[in-house]
Amino acid sequence: RNWIADIQTQMGRSNESRWAPRPMDIDILLWGETCLDNPVLTIPHAGMQQRGFVLTPLLALEPRLQVPGLGDKTILDWSRELAHHIPLWMGILNLTPDSFSDGGQFTAWTQIEPHVDAMVAAGAHIIDIGAESTRPGATPISDEQEWSRLAPVLERLLAKYQPQLLRPLLSVDTYHPEVARKALELGVDIINDVSGLSSPAMRELACSSDKDWIAMHYVSIPARKDKTLPPDCDPVDVVEAWLLQQLESWDKAGLNLSRIIFDPGIGFGKDGLQSLKLLQQAARFRRHGVRVLMGHSRKSFMKNFSALDVTDKDLTTLGASLNLCAQGVDIIRVHNIPMHTSAYRGWAHLVAP
Template sequence: MVILGLGSNVGDRMANLRKALIAIRQIPGMIVEQVSPVYLSDALLPENAPPEWDMPHLNLALRCHTTLEPLDLLDQLKKIEWSIGRKPEVRHWGPRILDVDILAWNSDIIKSERLTVPHESLQERPFALWPLADVAPDWRFPLNGPYHDKTAAEIGEQWGSRFTGNAPLRARQIYQRIDTPQLMGVVNVTPDSFSDGGAFLEAEKALQQALYLVYSGAEIIDIGAESTAPSAKPLTADIEWQRLEPVLAAIQAAKDKFMILPKISIDTRHSEVAAKALKQGVDWINDVTGLEDEAMRELVCTSKADCVVMHHMSIPASRQHVLPRHQDPVRLVYEWGAKQIDVLEKAGISRERIIFDPGIGFGKVAEHSLQLIRHTDVFKQLGTRVLIGHSRKSFLSLFTPHTFAERDIETLSIALYLAKQPVDYLRVHNVEMCARGFRVQAAL
């Protein structure tokens, strides 16, 4: 048993950790058996460190099995650090894109010029010891002293709760994970959305909801000002922007308040709105029409933003315009996606920037939506990232008579299924419930 510790405090920290996990899984003779939750902590700094070094860290642990020898594994891990952007350096304390350390190797003690195991001061660092205890609670500390032969779980008890931030360096466990789909939280700046219309029309309320969603586990915030529910009235681009602009301005002004800086997605089908949002620095354009508008394609092409391409039959959704009942919905949606992605590539938008959404509930009867969810693995063959938006939708009437806003249990059940599928993002309303479910599922 080998326990690796991963850390990052520069750039897109969650992305750095995900890249490291992918690379570690590709090391010959290496099997990743379990991934810990992520922990947020203040930087551990030497005296007289420059102020710019004081950047919060994200840390986690991996329990692995390997056929490699310790120094051979160390060489592989250093190559991964450098491939993700960390350069060979002498200093040991400064900010870094990625750290990958060998925290423990069975109960062995290794002391050499290049490697010390257990990792130095492991028993004094909750940001390292807690993740280790999450994946190997029965690992026993092998060094002489007050912690000799104590389990990782026992040693971790000295700091109390993992969640309060009262441990040294304010270390605490957060909801975001690197081994499950990323959660996209929804902020509807609309009076007529099907489950929470009118709740976040004011910019300050929308900002507070965005902050709460990130605290609850979201890494992307999807902001929409026009409802696509069947009963919704279409908006002009001017009215849509009047709703969006103050919310974007409030989020931009409050960047320092976010525990993790989220990617901002704008849910719009109007190229005029998308153009203004891109000038405000948004990261994604989520177009429910699948970028059918040439002006939208040209706009995305000339930007750096990613785009969500959603299958649909009509916008707003209509019960009169649905896929044929006697045909395979997975095949029809896949074929539409392949054609539309080809159109986007010819317009200059690379496949790496495209996120495909099969459009659960848009132009599908309930049984169609269920089939698409069962076979989400098929859409990975498009060569893009995949997003599923199933939260609280009408197809869940197959399972419950409860109103849209009361369908979080059904939403969670499907999210737990999708967490084991090749899905990159889940768009959900109750982010915290899904994140808590992922946490337990991963532990089991």
């Protein structure tokens, strides 16, 4: 009995010709290690490794997965070969009174809810929530202070979005292990650690978790203008060497590398030219078997080639973001989600399929 055909018929699909338009379609992409090829069903699905709309969700689930019958390449390897790789968009929600761009704008639920709703409606796949500023000169706060800002907002966002089938993932931007632990217990999907999992307690938490972890390269937390990479170094070489060292360390510690997302740390211990070079060569980091996130939005180094107002910074950020799309970056973290997703749709429809 063809269960797939039965379901399609119940959903209103008739027996059209093979390539005719149809109201719905069911494909089985993978079934464990099964390889099947007959007139009715092919598993793995033929050509799945050539389709961005298939690989993008698989990247979020298991980026290091090898497709049975297709050799040693991983999902991440296949996605690197696509002319058009589809990124995930991460929207920023700062609950801080002193963030460099929008500090103090989102401290009450009446401000927070419409802002998050607008990002989700515009196509944000992830909402990254931070409650401690890491800008240059920021004053560090305690675990208790950070959690007092985060907890009520997380509880309301989780209550609102968790029941939804197609919901945004919720990420917490913290380098405090105790805050990360509490956030995971509440039910968040991602921990965004700007200290690159440098804390033994944070690494231990990551090893025992099945959630995703963003590990950022940094020089100091908070960022300091007087503490940067040497001016005569190649920042891409330095950051790449750090990543390789960490990957070896994380692997030995038992951390599931499929759950790691790497952030080169634009503006964190890099001067303006070094940040630009990291953006220019973002694709280079994708060859190491982990997903790559870029967080360049409204960063101060953009004043070197744009005005200081927020609108112009958003436009400059957008220009860089479309270049990152072309480089195949997996996750792009920005403040202005509606501007980015609208521009991306126009850009994506003109690039080669």
